[in-house]
Amino acid sequence: MLRKFDIADYFASIVSGEEVPSGKxxxxxxxxxxxxxxVSPADCVVLEDSRNxxxxxxxxxxxxxxxxxxxxxxxxxxxADWIIKEIKxxxxxxx
Numbered sequence: 827m828l829r830k831f832d833i834a835d836y837f838a839s840i841v842s843g844e845e846v847p848s849g850k851x852x853x854x855x856x857x858x859x860x861x862x863x864x865v866s867p868a869d870c871v872v873l874e875d876s877r878n879x880x881x882x883x884x885x886x887x888x889x890x891x892x893x894x895x896x897x898x899x900x901x902x903x904x905x906a907d908w909i910i911k912e913i914k915x916x917x918x919x920x921x
Contacts, residue, residue, distance in 0.1 A: 875903075
């Protein structure tokens, strides 16, 4: 997707679930991303549209924005710190 939309250059690090021992809901992918960026998980914010992704983010100790994505089915995002319906609703001032 990053290549499709030509935005890969905007990311300092890109981590895939294929690069870590366990996939979501295990937090490995998020912990590896924080490690590669050299930041504390507590200083990270994750945008997720799946139940397992929200669980992984919270288990990693990160704040999480649950995005209600009509293409992801009826996902339980209740553990997210914020739930939004549109990307423009990300609470930037509270991050």
